[in-house]
Amino acid sequence: MMKIISHTVEKLIDPTGILLGERYEFILNIEVPEDDELYSEHGLKIKAIFVVNQSDVRLAQYYIIEQVTEVILDFELEEDEEILIKDYCSRHLQ
DSSP states (O other): OOEEEEEEEEEEOOTTOOSOSEEEEEEEEEEOOTTSTTOOTTOEEEEEEEEEETTEEEEEEEEEEETTTOOEEOOOOOHHHHHHHHHHHHHTOO
């Protein structure tokens, strides 16, 4: 199971004004066990776009990225990992 060890967050500005709600970009530094298929010796981070629209909060999209190479990995997170990220982002909004 992955573990979020640190993060940065930035509120995104919609210059067009057509997107509903507020958007935040989270960069989550994560650790995964060596036996996990996501494991990389280069380290991993997740770039997540989190949307807040009144009482609705959701994880709009995410990318799993190798720390050192900045290569985007073609993996999808499991449902429980997506829930972990959504809960984490909800707790750490600016």
